[in-house]
């Protein structure tokens with residue numbers, strides 16, 4: 078139940094602050110997204126550059142990079158995920174506490190990017206874990222990462238706490254663990270997680 | 282005499298202590314540092330065996346970022362590998378471009394015009410400065426000074442990246458050099474802004490040094506840690522600042538005099554002790570020498586074409602043969618070895634990555650040290666995983 082915007086402003090002038098629990102809760106969550114300190118390849122350097130003085134990710138409450146997945150809210154998959162690394166990435170994602178979000182940064186994390194034809198490169202991390210924001214680029218500029226942050230904040234803002242569309246961490250029946258792929262003879266086994274990814278349908 | 286002992290004798294200087302004896306009764310502890318570890322500069326794993334705090338064994342595990350660079354290059358035309366070389370050592374894309382262009386130019390016998398040579402030197406030295414600044418920043422960060430020196434380094438790096446961006450269109454992945462020249466010409470305005478950035482660099486290095494060089498914590502943590510003996514360094518093919526910090530005078534800019542490096546006056550800084558502190562110091566001094574080269578190159582740059590008009594950029598078929606082009610990249614000797622069989626693609630394409638070869642010596646530097654120093658020694662090697670695993 079949303080309060081009328083004009084009424085809110087009017088009350089604010091009188092010194093009365095009105096909000097809903099949902100808004101307050103989401104405001105708190107979206108203003109302190111702590112990413113995991115986790116770099117994979119070239120894109121990680123742009124991620125570091127984003128936290129430095131010129132781009133200053135601290136403005137978005139996200140400058141605290143946590144080395145441990147237990148303390149992190151956000152995983153920035155910044156770089157090429159190889160088939161040797163993919164099980165580690167999924168395992169790290171499983172170790173993060175809910176609510177957790179994923180940004181796939183760069184062409185490699187989205188689809189394998191320039192190395193897609195390589196025999197050892199995973200063709201997109203969204204085959205195994207749910208990705209909230211994709212940012213294209215090779216590497217994406219720091220501004221693009223900031224844009225991804227703002228998109229994610231907007232997404233968190235709009236999450237209802239009850240009802241059908243409530244986020245995963247409030248839904249007891251939602252999937253918490255994601256299966257960790259194992260290296261097999263030719264590819265990772267399973268090659269993708271059908272719960273989060275299905276092959277795109279080609280329409281000719 | 283066991284096999285291990287004969288080997289030790291043959292490889293003079295390679296006298297690694299093969300068995301570290303544990304002190305006391307305690308159990309050995311094996312831990313895996315990485316692939317996700319805040320200090321590993323990417324996805325690299327060290328399997329460390331510890332006796333208390335002391336390192337007894339250290340086994341590096343590579344391959345978490347193996348991206349099939351060489352295999353992809355064998356299936357692509359020569360020019361198509363140029364953007365991939367950017368992604369080897371992603372701090373120094375322009376030096377990588379140069380090394381690859383040099384190898385192909387040797388293969389096809391291609392000359393490079395004067396102006397392009399100057400541009401290459403200017404860009405390579407700017408790359409070296411930003412690489413050394415950030416690598417020192419990361420090194421200090423691993424000592425626990427979280428952020429501050431890195432902030433200073435990145436402040437300067439951003440200025441240099443702005444130059445790269447305005448010239449090549451990309452901050453990091455420049456893809457700028459071509460066989461027989463460069464892709465776009467530098468404008469007078471670009472040169473003016475480059476001169477301005479270079480004029481500000483000595484003050485930055487002074488500031489950096491004032492903060493760090495005589496810092497007591499830095500000295501206590503770095504001096505005498507991770508010593509690398511010169512003969513061992515030579516035997517292990519270590520190159521770059523790591524080798525020079527051990528006191529071996531070997532800089533490919535002086536040895537090969539590729540490009541036009543014989544025209545510039547610069548010195549090669551050398552260390553005495555081969556410890557982490559010397560590596561830090563050598564990098565700082567190399568930044569100063571790079572600034573000197575830039576100060577000479579920027580005013581001298583001649584007018585003229587930036588591409589040899591006869592140069593073929595795409596669709597050429599080199600005669601069967603082989604070529605090895607190498608440069609002094611910021612991390613060491615970066616070489617590209619190409620074999621041509623007369624087709625438009627290289628038959629074999631091999632990268633000699635300085636990061637990987639410098640890393641092979643990691644165990645010898647770490648044995649007997651505290652586990653907290655492993656992180657520091659590892660940082661002082663200055664690697665980039667894109668180049669280690671390719």
Ligand code: SF4
Nearest residue numbers: 119156183184185215
């Ligand atoms: S998208 Fe480009 S810059 Fe990012 S990791 Fe992949 S190759 Fe590197």
